[in-house]
Amino acid sequence: MDAALHDGDGGGIVTGTYVPHAAGYVDNGGPTVVTSRFGHEDSFTLERSLATGGYEGLRAALAMAPDDVHGQIREATLLGRGGAGFPAGVKWGFCPEGVWPRYLVVNGDESEPGTYKDRLLMERDPHQLIEGCLIACYALGLTQCFLYVRGEMALAQERVAAALNEAYAAGYVGREVLETQFSVDITLHWGAGAYIVGEETALIESLEGNRGMPRLKPPYFPAAIGLYGQPTIVNNVETLANVPWIMANGAAAYRQMGSEASPGTRMFAISGHVVRPGVYEVEQGITTFRDLFYGEEYCQGIRDGHELKMFIPGGGSAPWFFAEHLDLPLEASEVGAAGSMLGSGAIIVMDETTDAVKACHRMVRFFARESCGKCSPCREGTSWEEKILARILNGHGRPSDIDLLLDVGDNISPGPYPVASHADEGLDAVPFPPRQTTICPLGPSSVAPITSTIRRFRHEFEARITRGDGIPVAAAVPAAEAGS
Amino acid sequence: MSWFDAANERTAREILARYPKPKSAVIPLLHLAQEQEGWVTLDAMTEIAELTGTTAAEVLGTASFYEMFKFHPVGKYVVNVCTNVSCQLLGGEELLNHVESTLGVRAGGTTDDGLFTVEDVECVAACTEAPCFTVNYRYFHRADVDILNEVVADIRAGRSPLERGAAGDGGELPEHGTLGRVRQHVTADRVAGVVAPEQVNGPPSWMPPSTTATEGAS
Numbered sequence: 115m116d117a118a119l120h121d122g123d124g125g126g127i128v129t130g131t132y133v134p135h136a137a138g139y140v141d142n143g144g145p146t147v148v149t150s151r152f153g154h155e156d157s158f159t160l161e162r163s164l165a166t167g168g169y170e171g172l173r174a175a176l177a178m179a180p181d182d183v184h185g186q187i188r189e190a191t192l193l194g195r196g197g198a199g200f201p202a203g204v205k206w207g208f209c210p211e212g213v214w215p216r217y218l219v220v221n222g223d224e225s226e227p228g229t230y231k232d233r234l235l236m237e238r239d240p241h242q243l244i245e246g247c248l249i250a251c252y253a254l255g256l257t258q259c260f261l262y263v264r265g266e267m268a269l270a271q272e273r274v275a276a277a278l279n280e281a282y283a284a285g286y287v288g289r290e291v292l293e294t295q296f297s298v299d300i301t302l303h304w305g306a307g308a309y310i311v312g313e314e315t316a317l318i319e320s321l322e323g324n325r326g327m328p329r330l331k332p333p334y335f336p337a338a339i340g341l342y343g344q345p346t347i348v349n350n351v352e353t354l355a356n357v358p359w360i361m362a363n364g365a366a367a368y369r370q371m372g373s374e375a376s377p378g379t380r381m382f383a384i385s386g387h388v389v390r391p392g393v394y395e396v397e398q399g400i401t402t403f404r405d406l407f408y409g410e411e412y413c414q415g416i417r418d419g420h421e422l423k424m425f426i427p428g429g430g431s432a433p434w435f436f437a438e439h440l441d442l443p444l445e446a447s448e449v450g451a452a453g454s455m456l457g458s459g460a461i462i463v464m465d466e467t468t469d470a471v472k473a474c475h476r477m478v479r480f481f482a483r484e485s486c487g488k489c490s491p492c493r494e495g496t497s498w499e500e501k502i503l504a505r506i507l508n509g510h511g512r513p514s515d516i517d518l519l520l521d522v523g524d525n526i527s528p529g530p531y532p533v534a535s536h537a538d539e540g541l542d543a544v545p546f547p548p549r550q551t552t553i554c555p556l557g558p559s560s561v562a563p564i565t566s567t568i569r570r571f572r573h574e575f576e577a578r579i580t581r582g583d584g585i586p587v588a589a590a591v592p593a594a595e596a597g598s
Numbered sequence: 599m600s601w602f603d604a605a606n607e608r609t610a611r612e613i614l615a616r617y618p619k620p621k622s623a624v625i626p627l628l629h630l631a632q633e634q635e636g637w638v639t640l641d642a643m644t645e646i647a648e649l650t651g652t653t654a655a656e657v658l659g660t661a662s663f664y665e666m667f668k669f670h671p672v673g674k675y676v677v678n679v680c681t682n683v684s685c686q687l688l689g690g691e692e693l694l695n696h697v698e699s700t701l702g703v704r705a706g707g708t709t710d711d712g713l714f715t716v717e718d719v720e721c722v723a724a725c726t727e728a729p730c731f732t733v734n735y736r737y738f739h740r741a742d743v744d745i746l747n748e749v750v751a752d753i754r755a756g757r758s759p760l761e762r763g764a765a766g767d768g769g770e771l772p773e774h775g776t777l778g779r780v781r782q783h784v785t786a787d788r789v790a791g792v793v794a795p796e797q798v799n800g801p802p803s804w805m806p807p808s809t810t811a812t813e814g815a816s
Contacts, residue, residue, distance in 0.1 A: 137727055137739050137764055137765040137766075138724065138726045138727055138739075155766075179806065180804070180805055180806070181806075214798050214799065214800055214801055214802075215793075215795055215798040215802075224723050225720070225721060225723065226721070227682045227683055227684065227720070227721040227725075228683070228684055228721065228725050229721070229723060229725070230723045230724060230725045230726055230727075232723075233723045233724075237766065238766075252804065255801050255802050255804070255805040257790070257798070257802050258618065258790075258792065264723070265629075265664070265666045265735075265777070266666065266678075266722055266723075266732070266735050267723070267735070268734070268735040268736055268777045268778055269736065269737070269764070269766070269767050271777055271778035272777075272778040272779055272780045275778050275780045275781055275782045276780045278782050278784075279780070279782065279783055279784075282784050282785070282788045283785070283788065285788075287788075288784065288788035288789060288790050289787070289788055289789060289790045289791070294804065295803045295804040296804045297790035297791070297802070297803075297804075298790055299616070299784075299789060299790045299791070299792055301616045301617065301782070301792075302782045303622075303625075303626065304625070304626065304629065304777065304778075305625070305664070306625055306628065306629065306661075306664030306665075306666040306667055307664050307665040307666035307667075308663060308664050308665065309720065320625065321622055322619070322621060322622055323619075323621035323622050323623065323624035323625060323650065323652070323660055324621075324659075324660055325659060325660055325663035326663060326664070327663075342618060342619060342795045343795070344795050383725055383726050384726065385684040385687075385725035385726045385728055386683075386684055386687050386688075386728075387687060387688075391725075391726040391727075391728075392726045393726055426683075430682075430683070430721070460725065462683055462684050462687070462725070464687060468687065472686075473683055473686070473687070476681065476682065476683050476686050477682075477683055480682055480720050480721070483720060484720065486663075
């Protein structure tokens with residue numbers, strides 16, 4: 115490893131101490147469920163996996179009845195780590211009785227802005243993921259598993275392919291696993307660059323060889339009708355990576371970590387203006403945002419001499435938070451009640467030097483680029499949001515543009531939003547979870563950065579809007595003059 | 599005669615055998631075609647249609663949805679600079695400007711010598727290591743102009759730049775089109791058996807016949 119890589123100032127941030135050969139991951143000394151092998155340079159090999167308890171969870175599962183394995187996962191309250199936080203044990207129970215075959219699809223299409231955990235889990239410990247897949251397949255009678263890895267993750271594909279080859283050859287995957295009746299094939303499948311494919315029905319469309327566009331709901335869960343019209347369980351990489359530990363140590367031990375509602379640990383990627391950005395495995399529920407940003411064992415504070423301006427608590431789709439939200443625990447229900455979400459465990463921290471309009475535009479541009487085009491409110495709306503924000507940024511904004519942005523957003527995700535006429539009561543009126551006029555939440559997600567920044571930093575938008583002479587138009591300009 | 603060369607033809611058959619329905623192999627086969635040619639040609643799509651029992655139009659329909667597939671020649675080395683928020687905050691846009699001015703092409707363009715294509719891309723999942731860029735989807739973390747210059751110099755000199763890249767990656771940097779340098783390969787004696795869904799009419803052998811592991815939406 116080239117040490118010089120991390121010695122650069124990286125654009126002004128101070129870098130911290132990193133575990134060698136696990137760039138991004140920082141060991142904070144807390145309990146580890148999914149990152150326990152990350153400290154080993156050869157953590158991705160079968161040899162290292164077996165030497166550190168690998169496939170013990172599978173052996174424990176195979177000694178039990180499939181139903182009892184499912185019962186353990188249900189009892190552990192393993193919450194989905196892909197964004198929605200739905201309990202995996204409950205999702206697993208949605209397969210209709212008597213319909214065969216059933217499939218497992220692993221969502222490794224990690225592309226939510228700020229999210230960086232599944233790539234590490236696939237690159238650093240592919241056997242843990244494979245073991246999790248095997249246990250799920252055994253518990254539910256799934257005869258084939260498709261491991262869908264994001265196309266751009268070349269090293270992850272390599273590591274998963276090599277691990278699968280090893281595991282097949284050693285008898286952990288394939289025909290008669292560990293000389294039992296349990297037989298399952300795991301197929302490595304790779305994507306080709308489309309954020310929307312992370313939506314589970316779009317993922318299935320993509321896996322069927324089609325354009326990755328979400329399917330009309332209902333059915334709400336592919337467990338009823340999924341891949342090839344068959345019952346299909348779609349789980350996130352991190353969710354499945356937790357499964358071997360639960361089977362090896364028991365649901366009760368798992369529930370001793372984290373909180374009652376959100377047991378266990380979660381991986382959080384904290385990026386942006388902090389002293390030591392990194393991917394941390396954190397106990398859910400009991401840790402707060404303040405602990406994460408300022409704790410010595412975590413990010414060690416906002417970069418030198420600066421103050422927190424805002425942060426995105428759960429990936430690009432989440433409404434933004436501010437200093438008053440710092441003491442919220444990393445508990446989905448509390449973050450949800452405060453108007454945002456923990457989503458995919460992606461936290462982006464911005465200090466006071468950040469231009470709110472620019473950051474908002476960049477996030478909205480993401481959604482405009484990634485809209486699949488199926489639903490008109492999203493296809494047209496995200497692109498208009500991006501164009502309007504771009505002209506405000508470029509100095510061609512009109513006084514009416516701020517309300518226009520909120521109005522376009524309202525057509526994708528119906529309000530009430532903090533329009534000028536009721537700015538005060540509107541402050542807390544951002545609806546969450548968002549209502550949507552679209553099949554999937556991509557379009558509504560594009561509205562979150564807009565409402566978040568306008569409700570807090572409306573003056574920054576107004577300061578950008580000029581008559582072309584560089585002098586900001588006063589906020590109180592009547593609408594009639596708009597666009598003059 | 600197959601459009602794929604002999605080795606890739608075998609690989610294509612192996613890929614097809616891993617799916618219960620052949621159309622599922624469209625995307626993997628498009629990657630294979632891009633690996634052989636560097637981009638996806640019409641002839642390749644016609645061949646893939648034949649292999650998967652679809653039409654060339656359907657293959658194009660699928661392929662054109664995904665931004666990794668290129669329908670015109672691109673550079674041997676595709677440099678993707680992330681400018682999404684985590685990287686933007688720490689200089690991603692400045693990095694992109696530097697790449698553009700160093701290589702003399704704007705994002706989306708290819709250098710005259712056919713060596714480099716530059717792209718302005720969305721989040722590549724290296725957010726804590728911002729700003730970052732990838733070359734043929736291999737990561738370079740906490741990048742600055744010096745690292746970028748070294749990587750460009752390495753490639754021009756025919757050296758692999760991967761030692762400067764993300765920890766744990768190394769060796770030769772394949773030309774554009776090749777993703778993983780390791781492929782999944784299952785020997786015939788280890789395959790559990792991939793069958794079309796309509797050929798299955800009961801639970802697998804390890805599931806007890808009386809229960810089905812489902813208890814409804816409890």
